[in-house]
Ligand SMILES: Nc1ncnc2c1ncn2[C@@H]1O[C@H](COP(=O)(O)OP(=O)(O)O)[C@@H](O)[C@H]1O
């Protein structure tokens with residue numbers, strides 16, 4: 001059984017411009033010790049997916065309107081608020097986009113590190129202190145006892161991220177969600193932090209969701225990858241296979257624009273066309289307006305999710321078993337056969 | 343931190359010195375007090391005698407030096423009207439003002455905190471709008487009008503509370519509320535906007551992600567940060583309270599510094615005016631200094647600076 005099993009998750013945002021389906025039927029699983037990469041352009045719903053798993057999508061705008069989030073078989077969407085509070089930080093931890101500003105400037109490191117330990121494990125006094133010291137030491141922070149007395153502004157950027165990492169694994173949790181944890185860091189620190197996260201994951205056999213812009217990072221840290229577009233997963237599967245032979249034109253476009261390792265350029269801008277406006281999606285496939293292999297039916301009907309290989313899915317008419325009005329069949333696909341999934 | 347506080351202390355002293363000059367000059371620019379003191383029938387000679395007796399015949403610099411030298415020892419001369427040492431008048435009134443001020447500050451904090459925090463937490467809802475209306479009314483309704491209505495209704499018709507004077511804790515409620523309500527709006531708005539910003543921050547999000555209960559997220563993690571701008575302005579609110587106290591104390595017949603100031607101004611009793619203004623300024627300076635210390639206590643970035 002997977003540690004985390006997300007099924008048909010739907011999160012809607014009520015905005016001035018109408019209802020935005022920020023997460024529109026997302027399904028995936030993550031096993032123990034496995035890392036799932038979640039990639040996609042900015043605004044495609046990656047953060048909203050992660051926050052919905054923790055039931056922390058920004059209210060009152062966001063509402064989870066359907067689906068299941070099973071943690072070790074237990075549906076989190078049926079939990080009470082109190083129960084969720086005991087799951088957050090204990091069973092599922094999350095590292096936010098900007099670890100530098102995730103520490104509260106007016107509280108000591110000690111207070112912030114000890115807080116979840118006291119809350120979730122009932123530690124007090126000496127036991128609490130020594131556990132906090134151990135935790136900081138375990139993420140490679142030197143003289144941890146002194147650091148507990150410090151305030152965030154007294155620590156270096158790299159140190160602060162380590163503190164955030166330490167808090168995330170303090171339980172240790174079953175699932176670790178890292179939402180673009182390295183975007184705001186420079187390249188050398190990025191590499192160090194990735195190594196640390198990877199090491200923590202392996203040590204605790206965490207199921208990890210790694211959200212990123214950077215396909216280079218996906219190649220290095222992820223086992224499987226799910227590509228999001230306009231609130232949906234358009235392609236998912238093992239990293240090597242998808243990198244070798246992407247099934248979806250969007251994935252293909254992403255891969256073609258990926259920079260060499262170490263290049264910090266954002267690859268997103270390299271794809272032609274405007275990112276979709278989620279409040280006014282076209283009928284049919286959301287990627288159709290930008291797709292180079294677009295067909296007539298793409299503009300009319302949204303493609304179903306189909307299995308395109310061992311553990312691989314794609315949401316593209318090109319992947320659906322041969323259909324009459326097919327114009328562009330010369331595309332390099334993985335395996336283009338397979339029935340639509342129920 | 344120590345340097346920060348010392349700098350502020352020096353600034354306060356300079357400000358007090360400048361203020362003493364301003365007060366001294368203004369008190370003498372508003373007209374000859376002897377017209378008020380002496381009877382209509384007074385002769386030129388009576389005026390000359392009175393002037394000499396009160397030291398008003400000497401040059402302004404001389405008068406100022408004497409004034410400062412005495413003021414430093416707490417001697418503000420004799421009231422022209424009451425013919426008693428000004429220090430006695432101040433000593434009699436000051437405690438009443440401090441007590442009313444503290445009570446009013448308590449009222450405004452008690453109103454502003456829940457209102458500001460709840461307005462931010464429930465942004466855009468009925469709660470938010472109601473909180474803003476309550477706060478803004480306190481600021482936009484004229485203080486004397488609020489005071490008169492309260493006296494008329496609560497003290498007069500309902501007979502629940504005394505209409506004026508100092509007589510037990512119940513007599514604090516009406517003037518304290520009138521005075522406190524006036525500054526609620528400013529504090530509440532600062533808190534609301536501060537909270538809105540902080541509630542949107544990454545560290546508040548992380549607190550929730552860690553599983554911290556929502557009440558603790560709001561009232562501890564977020565509020566301590568949102569407090570920083572409020573504390574910065576606390577000194578200013580206090581000054582506003584002090585000024586507004588003149589109206590409130592007068593309407594409620596409250597024997598405090600505010601009413602003493604009102605009486606002194608209407609009778610051009612400038613030794614008293616000078617003393618009241620300087621005493622008030624000294625209190626404001628002390629409050630501001632304490633605020634600076636509290637500020638450092640809340641924000642470690644200030645505490646550990648240099
Ligand atoms: N607080 C919010 N209020 C309204 N809309 C939001 C809010 N946060 C995100 N959105 C919208 O939800 C969609 C998904 O956003 P997000 O999950 O943050 O994308 P990603 O993490 O992939 O960049 C976007 O279209 C964004 O405009």
Ligand SMILES: [Mg+2]
Pocket residue numbers: 046047048179
């Ligand atoms: Mg995001």
